[in-house]
Amino acid sequence: MDLFQAMRVFVRVVETGSFTAAARSLNVSTAHISRSIADLEASVKARLLQRTTRSQSLTEVGTRYLQSCRDILARVEEAGSEASASCLQPQGCLRVHSVTEFGLECLLPLAVEYSRLWPQAHLDLTLGRQPAHLIDDHFDVLITLSSALPNSELVGQRLASFRSVVCASPAYLAANGTPIVPADLRHHTCLRLTDSMFPDSWSFDSPNGEVVVDPGDTFKVNHSQALAFTAAAGMGICVLPSFVAAPAFVQGSLVRILPDYQLHPRNVYAVYSSRKFLDAKISAWIELLKGQLPHQLASHLATVNAPRYWVGRQGLARARPVLASEPSPLANPPRFHGSAPVLPPPREAIPVKRQGLT
8 A cells, every 4th residue: 555645545535525526636436545545544443534325524533634644745745845956956065075286276266156156055065185985975076086987886077187297496497407308307306296196107298109207205295285385495396287386387486397298187077976866956066167177277278388487498597507696495485374375486597599309
């Protein structure tokens, strides 16, 4: 027996006044109505209706049960409407996980926009270094940076892509010279990002094929913004994702070297559980990312690909000794103001003619 359906039949019999009228309104046979009432009474072990061939009336138990049925059916209807509305209108809590630096640089502005567009939904954004599990950690969406997604029952939607670039401060290059080919990095201090997303070795794509360089055992840090900070302080050369490097280029704290070489292409994916009956708060977030992230990351790539931020081809000098009267590259290190680094202005460098690859 379908208990909820039997309750609906019972309520309709009382409202219409007869089995025949109830059967007509529900488009079923009178025998079906009679059987449903009998099954319901057997289930509750009480007579709900006094019936004769000419009339029917509620028993005392039936009167109380009628009100309970109406309350229960109203709650069931309300629950169904609420569930259906979740697929139509973004509402409730949206739990999202992302790698820290990508969240800081790219997702926070979109989180603000999402909250403005959908005030009935609120975003719970977790930024962390460790990979999260969508189901076990109770997230709605994972923002993942990788070259490809592993096979999974989850849905992965590609949103955008980015690359990494080689960076250094103008002061470091003025003191130590500018690498022109990847092999030159063996003569420099290389700062490393300890992150599973990026390999220990630096793999360069060039027109002549792949070139792999081991940056050696030097300074390491697991956060790309921290790596940018140390490079801007003149500690050495580093590899940064384009979305972290671009703001530092515009600020002047870092410049790009080895611009003829590309490194570590990565895709940005949104991972969620299913496309079927997708909650509106999730679909609205995915659509916002699809609309904004490609332009945002393309803008960062345009910045790091702009020759005015390059050194070693069309930018600053390849090498210049530091005069005794000049301060050390670390004499004016970056400062922190609140949580954001305030970086020193770049040292002026001497332009030279274009030098080809060796």
